[in-house]
Amino acid sequence: MGCRLAPENRFPAALNDAYAVLTWAAEHADDLGVDPERIAVGGHSADAGLAAAVALRAGDEQGPPVRFQLLSQPGLDDRQETWSVRNFTDTPWMNRDKIAAIWGHYLGGAPATPYATPARATDLSGLPPAYEAPPGHAAGSRRGRVTGRGSGRPPRVTVARVPSGWQGGGSVGRPAGPGGVRRRGHGDSWAR
Numbered sequence: 001m002g003c004r005l006a007p008e009n010r011f012p013a014a015l016n017d018a019y020a021v022l023t024w025a026a027e028h029a030d031d032l033g034v035d036p037e038r039i040a041v042g043g044h045s046a047d048a049g050l051a052a053a054v055a056l057r058a059g060d061e062q063g064p065p066v067r068f069q070l071l072s073q074p075g076l077d078d079r080q081e082t083w084s085v086r087n088f089t090d091t092p093w094m095n096r097d098k099i100a101a102i103w104g105h106y107l108g109g110a111p112a113t114p115y116a117t118p119a120r121a122t123d124l125s126g127l128p129p130a131y132e133a134p135p136g137h138a139a140g141s142r143r144g145r146v147t148g149r150g151s152g153r154p155p156r157v158t159v160a161r162v163p164s165g166w167q168g169g170g171s172v173g174r175p176a177g178p179g180g181v182r183r184r185g186h187g188d189s190w191a192r
Contacts, residue, residue, distance in 0.1 A: 042070030
């Protein structure tokens with residue numbers, strides 16, 4: 001999907017565009033040949049952050065049901081408090097200064113609400129399960145932060161940690177061999 005981009009169009013422009021697509025897709029599910037009860041959201045990097053924000057908003061506003069979140073190297077948190085941001089300060093693909101600039105362009109002085117930075121959400125009840133593929137050796141990688149939530153049960157999240165060296169440009173790498181990918185949470189129960 002295309003959406004309005006920062007810095008020309010700051011938050012919440014892209015979120016409003018993405019939510020409009022979700023709403024339109026649910027309303028036109030028959031025309032599209034999809035099951036409106038099995039819609040998933042996903043994206044890579046900033047788009048993954050938008051997908052997480054769309055899932056939050058859909059739950060809060062009793063919007064179209066979102067069944068699953070696919071979050072590849074998601075931009076979820078403007079606070080830059082992770083271990084990787086403090087330690088990967090000179091990585092070639094992403095570093096603390098670049099992350100600060102990206103969030104500055106996106107927020108443009110607006111408050112960092114959970115819809116802008118989904119990691120700030122304090123109520124995770126009702127969120128669909130998520131599969132998160134965090135970056136490897138770059139600022140912004142996280143150590144299995146829970147991004148999915150289930151209703152009345154512990155949050156469900158599957159985090160893929162794929163050891164393959166530096167990961168950038170949309171790649172999540174390849175497994176290093178048996179056991180190279182670890183899964184946490186309730187696994188693939190979202191697909192049932």
